[in-house]
Amino acid sequence: MTDTTFAYHQAIALADLPVYEAEAFAEKLGSCLAQGLRLLCLTALAREAEKTSLLAVFTNDATQKLTAFCAKPLTSLPSLADSYPSVQLFERELFEDYGVKFPGHPWLKPVRQTPDNTPQRYPFFRTDGREVHEVAVGPVHAGIIEPGHFRFQCFGENVLNLEIALGYQHRGLEQCLLQAKPSARLPLLECAAGDTSIGHALAHAVLMERLTGLTVSDRSWHLRRLALELERLANHIGDLGAIAGDTGFLPTSSWNGRIRGDVLTMTAILTGNRFGRGHIAVGGVHNDLDAELCADLIHRLDFARRDALGSVKVMLTSESVLDRLRTTGTVSLKDAKALGLVGVCAKAAGVVCDARLTAPLRPGQNFIPAKCETGDVLARVLVREEEMRASFAMVEDDLCALEEGSPEERGYAPSPILPTGMLAVAQVEGFRGEIVHLAVTNEHSGFQVYKVIDPSFHNWQGLAMALRDNQISDFPLCNKSFNLSYCGYDL
Amino acid sequence: MFGIIKERFHQKYRTLDFPAKEPFLPGRFKGRPEIKAINCANCHICQDLCPTEAIQHIDGHPAIDLGRCTFCGACAQCCPQKAIAFGRNYHVASADRKALLVKAGDSAAFPTPQALTKPLFRRSLKLRQVSCGGCAACEADTNVLGTLLYDLGRFGIDFVASPRHADGILVTGPVTKNMAPALFDTYRAVPDPRIVIAVGSCAISGGLFATSSQCLGGIPEEIPVDLFVPGCPPNPWSILAGLLELQKNR
Numbered sequence: 047m048t049d050t051t052f053a054y055h056q057a058i059a060l061a062d063l064p065v066y067e068a069e070a071f072a073e074k075l076g077s078c079l080a081q082g083l084r085l086l087c088l089t090a091l092a093r094e095a096e097k098t099s100l101l102a103v104f105t106n107d108a109t110q111k112l113t114a115f116c117a118k119p120l121t122s123l124p125s126l127a128d129s130y131p132s133v134q135l136f137e138r139e140l141f142e143d144y145g146v147k148f149p150g151h152p153w154l155k156p157v158r159q160t161p162d163n164t165p166q167r168y169p170f171f172r173t174d175g176r177e178v179h180e181v182a183v184g185p186v187h188a189g190i191i192e193p194g195h196f197r198f199q200c201f202g203e204n205v206l207n208l209e210i211a212l213g214y215q216h217r218g219l220e221q222c223l224l225q226a227k228p229s230a231r232l233p234l235l236e237c238a239a240g241d242t243s244i245g246h247a248l249a250h251a252v253l254m255e256r257l258t259g260l261t262v263s264d265r266s267w268h269l270r271r272l273a274l275e276l277e278r279l280a281n282h283i284g285d286l287g288a289i290a291g292d293t294g295f296l297p298t299s300s301w302n303g304r305i306r307g308d309v310l311t312m313t314a315i316l317t318g319n320r321f322g323r324g325h326i327a328v329g330g331v332h333n334d335l336d337a338e339l340c341a342d343l344i345h346r347l348d349f350a351r352r353d354a355l356g357s358v359k360v361m362l363t364s365e366s367v368l369d370r371l372r373t374t375g376t377v378s379l380k381d382a383k384a385l386g387l388v389g390v391c392a393k394a395a396g397v398v399c400d401a402r403l404t405a406p407l408r409p410g411q412n413f414i415p416a417k418c419e420t421g422d423v424l425a426r427v428l429v430r431e432e433e434m435r436a437s438f439a440m441v442e443d444d445l446c447a448l449e450e451g452s453p454e455e456r457g458y459a460p461s462p463i464l465p466t467g468m469l470a471v472a473q474v475e476g477f478r479g480e481i482v483h484l485a486v487t488n489e490h491s492g493f494q495v496y497k498v499i500d501p502s503f504h505n506w507q508g509l510a511m512a513l514r515d516n517q518i519s520d521f522p523l524c525n526k527s528f529n530l531s532y533c534g535y536d537l
Numbered sequence: 538m539f540g541i542i543k544e545r546f547h548q549k550y551r552t553l554d555f556p557a558k559e560p561f562l563p564g565r566f567k568g569r570p571e572i573k574a575i576n577c578a579n580c581h582i583c584q585d586l587c588p589t590e591a592i593q594h595i596d597g598h599p600a601i602d603l604g605r606c607t608f609c610g611a612c613a614q615c616c617p618q619k620a621i622a623f624g625r626n627y628h629v630a631s632a633d634r635k636a637l638l639v640k641a642g643d644s645a646a647f648p649t650p651q652a653l654t655k656p657l658f659r660r661s662l663k664l665r666q667v668s669c670g671g672c673a674a675c676e677a678d679t680n681v682l683g684t685l686l687y688d689l690g691r692f693g694i695d696f697v698a699s700p701r702h703a704d705g706i707l708v709t710g711p712v713t714k715n716m717a718p719a720l721f722d723t724y725r726a727v728p729d730p731r732i733v734i735a736v737g738s739c740a741i742s743g744g745l746f747a748t749s750s751q752c753l754g755g756i757p758e759e760i761p762v763d764l765f766v767p768g769c770p771p772n773p774w775s776i777l778a779g780l781l782e783l784q785k786n787r
Contacts, residue, residue, distance in 0.1 A: 160715045185719050188698035190666040190680040192673055193716055214715045217670050218751035225748075230588035233609055233769075234745050240674030240770070297541055301548050303684035311563065318565030321674050323769065324609045332614075333565065353548060360544045458614045533672050536713075 051111045054405045057256050057470035060091075060486055063101075064115045071100065071117035072124045078104045079130045083113060085386065086471060087484045088136035089497050090144050097121055098144040101495070103471060103484060107404040112471060125151035132386030135503060158213035158536055160185070161195065173199040173206050181518060185214045192532035200518055208513040208521075210506050215536035223496045228461030235483075236323050239500050239534030244270075244277045245476030246498070247326035249483040252407060253472035254328040257487060258462045265454055266330040267408055272444040273313065273322045273331075275437040278477040280309040282430040282437070283354050285529045289427055290361050292523045293370045298361040305357060308350045312343055327459065334456055340449035347445065351438045358431055371424035375512035375524035378421055387508045389479015389501045390433075391528055394418045394425035401475035423527040433477075464491045478502060478531065500534030552688045556781060560627075560774045567608045567623035568772075574598050574641040575620040583612035583621065589738065589745055598641035604634060604741040607769035630766045630779025634741070637767055649782045650763050658704055659784050661693045664734070665703035667723050670752060671710030674770040675737035679707065681773050682780075694780055700724075705732030705763075711739040711746040712753040724760050732763045732783070736776060741765050 052058050066074055079085065083104035091099040097119030104113045117123070125148035127134035135157060140146040142156040155168045172180070179200050185193035193214040199207040222234055235250045236243040248270055255262060262270075287302025310320040317325040317333050325333055335343070361367050377387070382395035392399050393416050400415035416432035418425035464487045472483045479501030486495040509528045513521060553560060562568075576597060583599055584592045591605035592612060599612070599621060613621045620641075631637050631647035668676050679696075682689040689695070697703050700723045712720060724733070735756050738744035743754030756762055766779045 158715075185716065186665075186667055186723055190668075190676050190696055192668045192671065192676060193719065214713065214719070215668075215670050215710075216713055216715055216751055217711060217746045218749040219746075221751075222746060222749050227585075227588075229586045229611060230745065233588040233607055237672040237674070237745055237769075240672030241677060243674070297545060300685055301544075303681070304548075304551050304686055307681060307684060307686055311561070314566065315563040316565075318563065318567050318610065319608070320678065320772070321770070323607070324611075339564075356544050356547060360541050363540060458611070531673060533670065 049113055050115065051113050054105065054110050054112050054471065054473065055256055057468045058114070060116075060467045060469050063469070066115060066117055068117060068120040068123050071102075071115070072126065074115060075102055075133070076126055076129070078102075078113060079126065079133070085132055085136070086112070086473070086482050087497050087499060088133065088140070089484070089495060090140060090146075091116060091486065091495060092119075093144055094119060096145075098140070098146050100140070101469075101486070105404070105473075107399070110404060114469065120146070122147040122149060124149060125154075127151050131384050131507070132504070135507070156213070158216040160213045161211050170197045170211070171199065171207055171209050173201075175201075177201060178206070194532050196521070198513075198518055198521075203517045203519065205513045205516055205518050205521075208510045210510055212506065212532060212535050215533040217533070217537065219537040220496055220498060224493055232326065232328070233323070235498070236321070238498050238537060239502070239531040240321060241281055242277065242476045242478065242481065242500070242531065242534065243321040243323050244273045244326060245474055245481050246483075246500075248274060249472045249474040249481045251326050251328045252474065253470055253483045253485055254462065256470040256472065257464055257468055257485065260329045260462060262330055263454060265334070265448065265451055268444045268447050269316075269331045269334065270326065272441055272448070273316060273325050274474070275440045275444070276309055276313045276316070277322060279434060279437045279441065280306050280313065281477040281529075282434045283309060285526065286358055286361070286427060286430055286434075288526045288529070289371070289423065289523065290367070292526050293367050295361055295364060295367050298357050301353065301357040305350055305353045308346065308353070312346050312350070315339065315343060328462060329459060330456065332456060334453035335448050336453050337449050340445050344442065344445050344449070347438070347441055354434065358434070362427070362431070368424065370523070371427060372422060374423045374520050375516055375527060376420065376422045377508050377512050381511050382421065382508065385507045385511065386504050388504055389476075390426055390429050391505055391508045392479065394429045395421035399480065401473040401480045405473035407474065423523060426527040476501060478529070479505065498537055500531055500537070502530040502532075502534040505530050506535060551685045553686055555687070555774070555777065562625060562627065562772070562774070566625060566627070566772070567610055569603075569624050569626040569629050570601050570606075570613070570639055571622050571624045571644065572599055572601065572639060572641040573620045575618045577620070580617065582615050582617070586611045586615055589747065595640055600638055600640040602742070603629060603637040603639060603767040604765060605738055605744065605747070606767060607738055607744060609769070627772050627775045628778050629768065629771065629775050630764055630782055632764055634762070634765055637741075637765060658732070662705070662780070662784060663695050663697045663703050664705055664707045665700045665723060665727065666696055666707045666709070667720055669708060669710040669716040669720050669740070670713035670746070671737065671739060675709035675739070678770045678773045679709070679736060679776055682777055687773060687777055689777070692781065692784065694784070700726035701728070703727050703731075705734065707734040707736055708740045708756055709736050711743045711749065711755055712757065714751055714753065717753055717757070720760070733760055734764045734766065734779070734783070735762045736766045736771060738767055738769050741767060744769060
């Protein structure tokens with residue numbers, strides 16, 4: 047059977063995809079990975095009589111083409127996790143949710159069942175030996191932050207292994223999406239990871255538009271990118287402040303906390319909500335800006351940019367800060383690629399990746415992603431700083447373009463009818479990295495499958511790798527430099 | 538060193554003298570809804586659209602349960618008679634869950650917590666935050682109270698790292714099954730008398746996840762709640778105003 051490849055923005059009929067037996071499907075997965083294609087999603091299509099049919103979607107970032115194929119209902123599939131670690135979480139997810147067995151998986155344990163709240167207790171990885179000790183943290187943490195459990199195996203101060211057990215935030219979001227009425231889908235996805243409301247809402251809207259062929263006006267695209275880049279700005283500014291805080295450099299820590307708020311206020315001026323909830327609509331946006339509001343936002347943007355750049359410059363010219371950040375929590379390029387890391391931590395390790403480059407939402411945009419080589423905390427700081435500058439420029443461009451045009455009429459459109467048996471994928475670069483939404487429609491204008499893959503799904507593995515051979519006291523700083531979403535992983 | 542001092546002058550003093558001065562709220566801010574007593578006849582568009590089933594019809598008029606409402610504004614946008622409008626009042630915290638049902642013509646302030654006028658907490662209130670499936674928005678808008686603009690510490694309110702040091706807990710999220718044991722453990726570890734604050738529609742009613750099989754639909758009955766702060770997420774000023782109600786510090 048020949049490969050089915052299609053452009054990343056195309057919807058394709060599920061019936062047109064090749065279907066393989068288990069062995070051939072595993073071989074096909076292996077050959078795609080060996081060719082250097084990136085696995086976007088490996089998920090279940092349907093379950094019947096204890097057997098599960100599967101769907102795999104790969105992307106070729108260079109050609110912007112997707113490859114998709116299916117597996118006939120199966121109960122077991124040879125694991126590829128040992129050779130290709132980027133597959134391991136998808137395999138564990140299928141094992142947990144559908145009972146699919148993966149012989150050869152190095153450690154087939156659940157993804158979202160918490161260790162202390164499940165009948166099938168699973169052991170943590172343990173290192174034995176004199177002077178080896180174990181540190182357990184969480185699920186409730188010392189600050190105002192989502193829950194998760196961290197288990198460190200330490201030799202003196204040094205971390206030999208960090209195991210991250212999540213699942214405490216599991217709300218059953220994907221299941222809710224399948225049952226929800228159409229008007230509840232966007233609000234649900236805005237809560238997929240609350241600080242990425244715009245990113246996830248935009249991914250859903252784009253997916254719906256690819257399925258239905260709805261077009262979006264130029265002005266709406268400006269209003270979408272404006273919100274998306276404001277979200278990136280607010281979070282990057284907040285993260286840089288948090289990293290300064292954990293370095294013990296309080297000026298930037300407190301200023302950035304305030305400047306982040308100023309950017310959230312700009313989002314609230316646009317949308318009425320600090321996180322941009324209710325802004326994105328299928329086929330467009332709900333909020334427009336008149337010239338007066340544009341001028342107000344440009345004025346605020348100038349102040350926020352001056353304050354943010356000044357605040358971060360002070361931090362990055364302090365030798366004691368740089369010394370703390372350099373060579374701490376390093377992830378190598380090889381590991382980043384093998385684990386399939388995305389977003390800030392991948393760019394910091396030298397991976398060229400950014401959905402704004404590899405899957406642009408509008409054609410004709412020539413985006414150059416930020417990049418560093420060293421893969422340490424400093425590299426993640428520098429990537430954020432560079433992205434922050436780029437986002438300030440994009441926000442300004444959008445506001446100027448919007449100021450010149452005039453607001454469009456925006457009503458409340460009912461949810462569009464979905465075609466039956468179609469597959470589409472949306473990739474959106476949220477502030478943490480690439481967000482992937484994948485849907486297969488059913489005959490009732492709803493979804494047979496809806497997968498939400500937050501960048502955090504891949505990147506928690508990166509944090510665990512970053513901690514190896516670092517001191518346990520480096521954990522908070524490393525954690526801030528990744529700033530991953532717990533609920534985005536747990537959904 | 539001089540660079541830091543120079544930048545410090547530039548960044549200025551930014552704390553707002555709240556509650557003496559009113560905070561800036563953007564023009565599109567959605568605060569407490571105001572509902573006109575119109576005749577809806579058979580039009581239930583708002584009820585059909587509402588993502589969280591927060592709207593019911595009482596005596597023929599729409600009524601919104603703020604404990605479920607996400608303040609998305611879909612009802613206000615779709616109403617052909619423009620009967621629903623989200624106002625600018627950010628004082629939405631209530632001590633009484635039932636009072637959060639806003640009916641046509643309602644505009645009275647929500648009940649303030651009586652039991653909490655306990656002088657014990659008036660000058661010092663230490664809270665432990667427990668996120669139980671919150672999407673990080675309620676957490677972020679609570680966390681932001683520690684930043685310069687709000688400066689929560691000046692009211693004697695702090696978030697502490699252990700339930701043993703706390704006078705109460707502030708809960709966010711629809712309470713996932715996986716977090717329920719940790720929530721109960723944390724609650725029990727706080728010494729009596731203790732208070733419980735529910736921030737966000739998820740914690741109050743389960744919000745968007747009210748019907749999820751993986752969640753308990755908000756804080757379970759075994760944990761009595763003293764203050765409800767609705768929103769998705771509530772504006773930080775709404776949370777701060779609620780906390781000050783609790784202290785009677787206004």
